[in-house]
Amino acid sequence: QSVLTQPPSVSGAPGQRVTISCTGSSSNIGAGYDVHWYQQLPGTVPKLLIYGNINRPSGVPDRFSGSKSGTSASLAITGLQAEDEADYYCQSYDSSLSVSVFGGGTKLTVL
């Protein structure tokens, strides 16, 4: 059980918008620590998708966006494409545990 809670799965049709939530607490996201997001395509290495809550590394399409409010963060994907089918993980820092923490991951299925 991770301290960052993500829905196990989400789905959407091509072209639609989906969001993936990452819920934490007052010792991590709520304490102001940044949230980062990773995409892990099947059988591949996790890839940084969003860093510092809202920033996209070079090469990441602007269909991907991040936001943060209170003790939660969200990853939004617009114009869903088949190639977006992957596992998505959020990551932050927890001050009470003194660890970098990952969410449990969300499997995105493109219908």
Added chain:
Amino acid sequence: QLQLQESGPGLVKPSETLSLTCTVSGGSISSSNYYCGWIRQPPGKGLEWIGTIYYSGSTYYNPSLKSRVTISVDTSKNQFSLKLSSVTAADTAVYYCAREAGSFSWFDPWGQGTLVTVSS
């Protein structure tokens, strides 16, 4: 372009020590503020942070693994190393090294990962 690559035995016996090396290419780890993190992923499961080392040698460990983990750096070889002692089947995972942007920050880029199986 910075690249990281893990290497080490793919099979370790229970109660023994897992040893992995992360070799960095495309940049010198001693020439900048360089943090390296180790992360693992059991088959079919999520990601777990193991620990981080700064190029100067300062380390940060996951408390749940701290008693068994040692992370070290060899700047002359541009390498980081992970040792995990007294392994059990629960330590079977793909082990990744990744550059960390700062202490307790994001990880990018990642190595390709190496599967370590704990079995007799």
